[in-house]
Amino acid sequence: SQTIHQWPATLVQPVGSPLSLECTVEGTSNPNLYWYRQAAGRGLQLLFYSVGIGQISSEVPQNLSASRPQDRQFILSSKKLLLSDSGFYLCAWSEATLYNEQFFGPGTRLTVL
C-alpha cells in the first residue's frame, strides 16, 4: 500500500530564516505531487505541483520554491521566511490518471515568529 510522509511535524522559525520541508511517498511510481498551505481556519491553497522529476509548476508567486530531486521526494524551501508564511503545510500525491484522488500527508505546522 502507499504511504506519504512529511517532516518535521511542527516547526517554529524566526522571520528571515531558511526553510526546508520534506515529503516522501512510498508504494507508487511517478506520482503527481503537490504542496498546499492552509492558514488557520482557512481553505487549501495550492502552492506547487509536479508531474515528474525536475518538473515544477508554481500556482502562486511568493518567496517559496519547490524541488523534486527524486521520483517520490518533494521539497518545499524558502531562503527567508516571512510572518505570512505561517500555516499548515500539506503534501499530497495522486496517481497520474484522469480522475486523481489526492492523498494527503500528515502535514507540517509552521509558525514564523
Next chain:
Amino acid sequence: GENVEQHPSTLSVQEGDSAVIKCTYSDSASNYFPWYKQELGKRPQLIIDIRSNVGEKKDQRIAVTLNKTAKHFSLHITETQPEDSAVYFCAVLKRSNYQLIWGAGTKLIIKP
C-alpha cells in the same frame, strides 16, 4: 479559469438532523467532483466523489448529487453524528491540467 464557490462557510445542525453543503463551478467541461473531510488538526481525506456520467452517488449516510446543467453539486449527510463535525471541502477537476480546484470549505458543527 475554473472557479469553485462553496456554501455555507459554517453550518450548525442538531445531532440526528441532515446537513447539506453546496458547491458551484464555472467550467462546464469539468467531470470529476470529490468531497474531502478534514478533522481538526488532521489531514483532509476523501469521503465521496462523483463523475459527470451519474447524477447521484450514495455511501451509507453520505450522498453527493450533481446537476451538470446548473453546474452545482451537493454533499448530503443524513442522521448526523458528533463525529461528523469537521471542515468539508469540495473540489472540481480542472480539465486544462487535471488539477483540483478547491472550495473554501464548510465548517460543520453537530450540536448534541
